[in-house]
Amino acid sequence: MSNTRVHRAAPYWPPAGLLGRVDERDRQVLLGLGHGVVYPAGQVTIREADTSDFALLLVGGTVKVTAHAQDGREALLAVRMAGDLVGELAGIDGQPRVGTVTACGKVLARYILRSELLECTKQHPAIGLALSASVVAKLRTATGRIIDFAGCDVLGRLARILHHLAVIYGRPGRREARLPLSQPEMATLVGAAESSVHKALRALRESGAVATGYRRITILDLDLLARIAADAGPGGPPETNLSKHV
Numbered sequence: 001m002s003n004t005r006v007h008r009a010a011p012y013w014p015p016a017g018l019l020g021r022v023d024e025r026d027r028q029v030l031l032g033l034g035h036g037v038v039y040p041a042g043q044v045t046i047r048e049a050d051t052s053d054f055a056l057l058l059v060g061g062t063v064k065v066t067a068h069a070q071d072g073r074e075a076l077l078a079v080r081m082a083g084d085l086v087g088e089l090a091g092i093d094g095q096p097r098v099g100t101v102t103a104c105g106k107v108l109a110r111y112i113l114r115s116e117l118l119e120c121t122k123q124h125p126a127i128g129l130a131l132s133a134s135v136v137a138k139l140r141t142a143t144g145r146i147i148d149f150a151g152c153d154v155l156g157r158l159a160r161i162l163h164h165l166a167v168i169y170g171r172p173g174r175r176e177a178r179l180p181l182s183q184p185e186m187a188t189l190v191g192a193a194e195s196s197v198h199k200a201l202r203a204l205r206e207s208g209a210v211a212t213g214y215r216r217i218t219i220l221d222l223d224l225l226a227r228i229a230a231d232a233g234p235g236g237p238p239e240t241n242l243s244k245h246v
Helices: 024-031 087-091 112-123 125-151 154-169 183-190 194-207 222-231 238-242
Strands: 035-039 045-046 055-068 075-080 100-112 178-179 211-214 218-220
Touching: 024 055, 024 125, 024 222, 055 087, 075 125, 075 154, 075 183, 087 112, 087 125, 100 112, 112 125, 125 154, 154 178, 154 183, 154 194, 154 218, 154 222, 194 211, 194 218, 194 222
Parallel strands: none
Antiparallel strands: 035 100, 045 100, 055 075, 055 100, 178 218, 211 218
């Protein structure tokens, strides 16, 4: 029998997520909170307008955050991955949920009650500061999306959102970043008709910036995507805005 030990690579926690914002000691404190839960694909973990006040610390997998507009349509507000804390607003202020959180594939998480989360931030000030910084970062992203929606065409909004997600969740040193999103989900995230997003994705594929598959968008050239995101603006079809890059 071999005595060779198999060493697993340490988990990667994106710097923008709560686990990536704290040192190893505080990270272990966070990972020791609450109890572990596993959600299958499609499981609703938090429901909009519900009065529950727990938060979920994502340890593995991806979730999407959605909410219903006044006309009844579902809007995709955000995508969260391992290292993120979701449901933290209700976990802080105890108010009703502002969105629904659904598992996109198998999700592993820590189920943390509001009382335990608040006590943790009192006992560990660095965790409290990291939590505040994480919430502020999400607010800045949401504000940036409002600005993009007012000043960019569909291609620009799509390129900027894809670039943002790839930078936040992609591993350093890797040329590719994979995002588990369907085209209908991207349409709601971008705030455009699915046909318009399909056209913009086709243009991005033809440029070599991305590749697409079933519930998957792979960023092939992050620098090219960044240039497209910066240059694309209101007016003109995606093909016109991309002509300088291809």
